[in-house]
Amino acid sequence: xxxxxxxxxxxxxxxxIGRDPERGGWSRxxxxxxxxxxxxxxxxxAERRGLDVERDRNGDLWAWWRPQGAAGPAVVTGSxxxxxxxxxxYDGALGVVAGLLTxxxxxxxxxxxxxxxxxxxxxxxxxxxxxxPTFASRLLTGALAPAAALARTTADGVPLGEVLAAxxxxxxxxxxxxxxxxxVAAFVELHVEQGxxxxxxxxxxxxxxxxxxxxxxxxxxAGEGNHAGTTRMEDRRDPARVLAAAITGAAVHAVAxxxxxTIGRVLVSPNGTNSVPARVxxxxxxxxxxxDALTALLEGWTAEVERAADASGVSxxxxxESRTPAVSFHGGLAGQxxxxxxxxxxxPPRLSTAAGHDAGALAAAVPAAMLFVRNPTGVSHSPxxxxxxxxxxxxxxxxxxxxxxxxxx
Ligand SMILES: [Zn+2]
Numbered sequence: 017x018x019x020x021x022x023x024x025x026x027x028x029x030x031x032x033i034g035r036d037p038e039r040g041g042w043s044r045x046x047x048x049x050x051x052x053x054x055x056x057x058x059x060x061x062a063e064r065r066g067l068d069v070e071r072d073r074n075g076d077l078w079a080w081w082r083p084q085g086a087a088g089p090a091v092v093t094g095s096x097x098x099x100x101x102x103x104x105x106y107d108g109a110l111g112v113v114a115g116l117l118t119x120x121x122x123x124x125x126x127x128x129x130x131x132x133x134x135x136x137x138x139x140x141x142x143x144x145x146x147x148x149p150t151f152a153s154r155l156l157t158g159a160l161a162p163a164a165a166l167a168r169t170t171a172d173g174v175p176l177g178e179v180l181a182a183x184x185x186x187x188x189x190x191x192x193x194x195x196x197x198x199x200v201a202a203f204v205e206l207h208v209e210q211g212x213x214x215x216x217x218x219x220x221x222x223x224x225x226x227x228x229x230x231x232x233x234x235x236x237x238a239g240e241g242n243h244a245g246t247t248r249m250e251d252r253r254d255p256a257r258v259l260a261a262a263i264t265g266a267a268v269h270a271v272a273x274x275x276x277x278t279i280g281r282v283l284v285s286p287n288g289t290n291s292v293p294a295r296v297x298x299x300x301x302x303x304x305x306x307x308d309a310l311t312a313l314l315e316g317w318t319a320e321v322e323r324a325a326d327a328s329g330v331s332x333x334x335x336x337e338s339r340t341p342a343v344s345f346h347g348g349l350a351g352q353x354x355x356x357x358x359x360x361x362x363x364p365p366r367l368s369t370a371a372g373h374d375a376g377a378l379a380a381a382v383p384a385a386m387l388f389v390r391n392p393t394g395v396s397h398s399p400x401x402x403x404x405x406x407x408x409x410x411x412x413x414x415x416x417x418x419x420x421x422x423x424x425x
Contacts, residue, residue: 017124018117018412020405027113027408030057030097031105039102041399046098046140046151047075047183054097058137061116067135072196073189074152075139075180081119082132089201090132091423093118093415096141096374103142104401106208106408110389112137114206114412121416122424129423131201138374145170145179147232148338153377158192165190197381202349202422205375206387206415208403212394213367220410222367223354224345224386227376228275229310230303231339235262235321239330241286241294253329255296256284261324262317266300269316275304276370277313299337303370306342343376346383353385356421357414364414371396387414 033053034044044050055077062069062079069079080090095111115135122129143149146168154160166187168176177187214222237255263279270277278301285295300317304310318334325332350366357364367388378384389403389411403411 018121018409020409022120023113023117023405023408023412026061026117027109029061030054030109030113033057034099036102039399041102041104041401042099043101043103044097044099045101045144046142047145047179047185051098052183055137058097058112062135065116065119067119071185072156073186073191073193074155075183075185076152076156077137079116079135080132081129081134083129086129086132086423088131089199090134091129091419092134092136092200092203093205093419094134094136094138095205095207096138098140098142098144100142100144100397102399103397104208104395104399106389106391106401106403107210107396108141108207110208110403110408110411111206114408114415117412118416118419121412122419125416127420127424129419130425131423133419133423139185141374146176149232149372150340150374150377153374155190156193157197157377157381159377159380162187162190200378200382203375203378203382203384204349204353204387204415204418204422205373205384206389206411207373207375208396208401209367209369209388209391210371210394210396211369211391214365214388214390215392215394217365219362219365220390220407221357221414222365222388223350223357224375224388225350225366225368226345227343227372228303228305228368228370229307229340229342230301230370230372231310232337233300233302233314234335234337235259235296235298235300235332236335237296237325237330237332239294239328240292242292244290244292247292252292254292255328255330255332256293257328258321258324258330258332259284259296259298262298262300262321265317265320265324266302269313269320270302270304272316273304273309273313275302275309275313277302277317305368340372340376343379345375345379345385349383349385352421353387353418356417357387360413360417387411387418
């Protein structure tokens, strides 16, 4: 039986790592010293439980429970330890902690797994360093090519290969791992909900149906840097006008497509108050319910940006940085997960999400499913992200019922 105190004892150990007083919240960006501390925490917690910890070729940590008599492919749970800059306490962390506590709960209940169980911590899920979300889980399945990953540099200009090597991951070893995937019977990720679905439904836990298609696009607009006082308005070639159209256009076309779109990262050069900018770079994050809606959103946005560029004498380039197709979670597994949760009480609601997850990446290769835990405000990727302890415990209990069902029968 996992109590609030046992939950806190484990969760607070991880939450002590990577506090970011400057931004508020947590900054455990992949391959940083904070990430290394979180990995050391995971290793210690797993080893304290007698689990065998190994790191795979893409930098993921796997903690194995192989009880006597357990054989065949494993049932795997877990999530990620990294955060966005100034992120919340629960995103990723809750799934890893819930995995470890579920092992405790199964042991305390005298469960006898007939399959091995693993708790995994996927690397750079947020893509905050690589610019490539679900970095290691997509390398694992082969959805992300190692060459594309290694072509990246971090925001501070360091080639990703160097960053990985410094963190002890051999860049030459990155890539798909079919043998490892063949050893996974099912992957079930528990995650704090990143919206208000459960809060509106008044339920603590939901089963995921799927993930919206989503992606990231880069905009580069080049005009002419000049004096903010002496350059007449009609003479300007100001790329910030294109940025303005890109931001308002993202909102307009997202609403029209029933999706969401965000420009949350902008670089203006030279970034001076009294200078007309010479160059603007910005990144669009766009998501929609299906591929057609996402394409419509992008087409509308692209036309808007190009119109603004023409009107302001600015050159513009748009590039796709990543596009992740829609994910439908394995119907049979989702049904088993829902049935296992329902046996404890109520039938859990089903929710889709616009947030990407490692389980979404894994779904291309193995049966995958997700449990969401209620987030009262829906806020995520922010220090205000929250889940009540009682709901986290309900999540751990649900995950326990699921692993019992999948690994112990
Ligand atoms: Zn996450």
